Amino acid sequence: MPRPINGITEADRLPRRHPSxxxxxxxxxxxxxxxxxxxxxxxxxxxxxLLADVLSPYDxxxxxxxxxxxxxxxxxxxxxxxxxxxxxxxxxHGARTSMTVGIFTQLIVLAIGLPLGALAGYGGGxxxxxxxxxxxxxxxxxxxxxxxxxxxxxxxxxxxxxLAIGLVAWTNVARLTRGQILxxxxxxxxxxxxxxxxxxxxxxxxxxxxxxxxxxxxTVTFGVPRAIFLxxxxxxxxxxxxxxxxxxxxxxxxxxxxxxxxxxLVAFPALAIALVMLAFTFLGDGLxxxxxxxxx
Amino acid sequence: MAEDNILIDVQNLTKHFPIRRGIIxxxxxxxxxxxxxxxxxxxxGETLGMVGESGCGKTTLARVxxxxxxxxxxxxxxxxxxVCSLKGEKLRLLRxxxxxxxxxxxxxxxxxxxxxxxxxxxxxxxxxxxxAEQKEKVGEILNTVGLTDFHAKRYPHQFSGGQRQRxxxxxxxxxxxxxxxxxxxxxxxxxxxxxxxxxxLKDLQDEFHLTYLFISHDLxxxxxxxxxxxxxxxxxxxxxxxxDDLYREPLHPYTQALxxxxxxxxxxxxxxxxxxxxGETPSPANPPSGCRFRTRCPKAIVECAExxxxxxxxxPGHVVACIRV
Numbered sequence: 001m002p003r004p005i006n007g008i009t010e011a012d013r014l015p016r017r018h019p020s021x022x023x024x025x026x027x028x029x030x031x032x033x034x035x036x037x038x039x040x041x042x043x044x045x046x047x048x049x050l051l052a053d054v055l056s057p058y059d060x061x062x063x064x065x066x067x068x069x070x071x072x073x074x075x076x077x078x079x080x081x082x083x084x085x086x087x088x089x090x091x092x093h094g095a096r097t098s099m100t101v102g103i104f105t106q107l108i109v110l111a112i113g114l115p116l117g118a119l120a121g122y123g124g125g126x127x128x129x130x131x132x133x134x135x136x137x138x139x140x141x142x143x144x145x146x147x148x149x150x151x152x153x154x155x156x157x158x159x160x161x162x163l164a165i166g167l168v169a170w171t172n173v174a175r176l177t178r179g180q181i182l183x184x185x186x187x188x189x190x191x192x193x194x195x196x197x198x199x200x201x202x203x204x205x206x207x208x209x210x211x212x213x214x215x216x217x218x219t220v221t222f223g224v225p226r227a228i229f230l231x232x233x234x235x236x237x238x239x240x241x242x243x244x245x246x247x248x249x250x251x252x253x254x255x256x257x258x259x260x261x262x263x264x265l266v267a268f269p270a271l272a273i274a275l276v277m278l279a280f281t282f283l284g285d286g287l288x289x290x291x292x293x294x295x296x
Numbered sequence: 297m298a299e300d301n302i303l304i305d306v307q308n309l310t311k312h313f314p315i316r317r318g319i320i321x322x323x324x325x326x327x328x329x330x331x332x333x334x335x336x337x338x339x340x341g342e343t344l345g346m347v348g349e350s351g352c353g354k355t356t357l358a359r360v361x362x363x364x365x366x367x368x369x370x371x372x373x374x375x376x377x378x379v380c381s382l383k384g385e386k387l388r389l390l391r392x393x394x395x396x397x398x399x400x401x402x403x404x405x406x407x408x409x410x411x412x413x414x415x416x417x418x419x420x421x422x423x424x425x426x427x428a429e430q431k432e433k434v435g436e437i438l439n440t441v442g443l444t445d446f447h448a449k450r451y452p453h454q455f456s457g458g459q460r461q462r463x464x465x466x467x468x469x470x471x472x473x474x475x476x477x478x479x480x481x482x483x484x485x486x487x488x489x490x491x492x493x494x495x496x497l498k499d500l501q502d503e504f505h506l507t508y509l510f511i512s513h514d515l516x517x518x519x520x521x522x523x524x525x526x527x528x529x530x531x532x533x534x535x536x537x538x539x540d541d542l543y544r545e546p547l548h549p550y551t552q553a554l555x556x557x558x559x560x561x562x563x564x565x566x567x568x569x570x571x572x573x574x575g576e577t578p579s580p581a582n583p584p585s586g587c588r589f590r591t592r593c594p595k596a597i598v599e600c601a602e603x604x605x606x607x608x609x610x611x612p613g614h615v616v617a618c619i620r621v
Contacts, residue, residue: 195391
């Protein structure tokens with residue numbers, strides 16, 4: 001038996017919580033007030049989106065010609081639009097559109113960007129060169145133009161809109177993942193894993209990905225409001241979500257013609273867009289600080 | 297008999313790193329000669345110490361021996377198998393028997409894995425035991441290195457440097473290897489912890505019949521653990537002898553200078569003759585002709601620039617590469 005080694009004290013034996021880096025980050029996030037405010041708003045928006053049918057007082061696409069362009073009142077809390085549709089119900093259902101766009105496009109972004117970036121970073125050499133030049137080409141293309149092009153090709157269904165936005169927005173995640181993997185690959189613990197006999201798959205899954213996930217989570221969080229904004233912009237110029245499906249972008253556009261007579265029709269959806277964007281940005285900032293405490 | 301006893305046989309091992317210039321139209325403009333035609337053997341159960349200044353190619357040598365880097369030329373026979381010619385899955389399977397302990401106990405442990413997961417890495421890699429057995433085994437190995445099973449669920453950042461290094465040792469032991477390379481395994485540790493880890497390594501050697509290649513820049517550390525010692529300078533083997541011979545009677549001027557630089561245990565014990573070398577180590581990208589040490593050697597003569605000194609066996613089991621011996 002080896003000689004006993006000092007350094008283990010009685011205090012060492014006491015049961016303690018053993019925080020992983022993830023749990024540490026979670027604690028830091030919970031302590032960040034601004035980020036938590038953002039998180040609560042995001043959570044509320046998700047709930048509103050999920051429960052849109054229950055929460056909205058009226059059918060969002062039902063037109064009522066007896067209540068056209070009403071100002072906010074007790075019956076219609078944020079008024080009605082030019083077709084007599086209840087604006088609150090449309091706002092609530094608009095949240096559903098926006099959140100779906102935000103989340104689904106980021107899922108597509110992850111599905112394309114993560115494996116592509118990981119492959120480029122881990123493979124290196126020619127694979128890396130090829131994949132990254134392709135990424136550069138997509139990145140160099142004007143985002144809006146590309147989405148408009150794809151929308152024209154795919155036609156206007158909302159799923160195609162996810163796909164269109166996802167297909168232009170993945171480049172950031174791909175580049176970030178590649179950079180992360182590239183720098184982690186040279187770290188000693190990865191070499192150690194290789195020396196211990198770990199296979200390539202184990203190295204990617206257990207060593208490279210978990211350690212590169214932090215910045216990727218942050219980027220994706222920032223990606224959600226960007227996608228929401230892009231959808232709103234597209235809907236505003238009439239090639240996003242097709243009427244009568246409610247979307248904040250279309251609502252702004254609908255109300256824009258009479259902005260001086262009926263400002264509430266523009267103000268509320270615009271506020272909703274701004275609120276969601278801010279909430280996600282605060283949450284993203286908080287996540288960044290929490291996941292990389294040295295980066296501040 | 298002699299053949300049978302040899303676990304590691306390194307023959308003319310060379311590792312050059314090409315120096316590339318240009319971004320798109322890359323061309324090779326030279327090479328860093330990190331390891332140059334080094335040969336030696338390690339017997340079963342033996343500890344070969346390897347000393348040299350930083351940048352002399354010790355770490356590169358370790359990585360080439362383990363097949364973590366391809367060799368430029370030469371061979372490494374591990375138990376009769378040529379590591380340098382193996383690739384992919386065959387090479388990976390060989391790693392069960394040869395493991396590595398790293399210098400930096402902070403960089404070499406994945407911060408997102410528990411100690412248990414870290415130590416289990418080699419077991420999982422080679423499907424060694426069942427799930428439950430693996431967990432039990434982790435506890436045993438942690439005990440062996442002076443930690444306990446209640447450490448298993450913790451993360452590396454909850455340990456001190458010395459404890460982390462023991463986790464690194466535990467990981468290297470997990471697959472019951474035959475051969476372990478310690479790449480400066482104690483240089484990052486405090487002097488007080490150093491002795492503990494060194495003794496631990498020695499005890500483990502006795503218990504598991506391990507063979508070590510022990511790399512360090514610290515002569516006293518190497519003396520403490522090694523049976524034989526190899527001295528490396530700028531990627532070249534300068535002298536190789538049993539620890540006793542080398543420390544009592546160093547033949548190569550470089551070894552003499554290294555030993556002279558070790559502070560004596562008491563002021564009165566200072567040896568009269570002291571070899572002092574001056575200047576910087578030359579760049580391995582452009583090493584001196586002939587003997588690589590000649591630019592700093594106090595005994596250098598004109599011939600040293602012309603003849604690349606061959607290794608010759610000056611005494612039984614004591615080889616040295618110097619024409620002035």
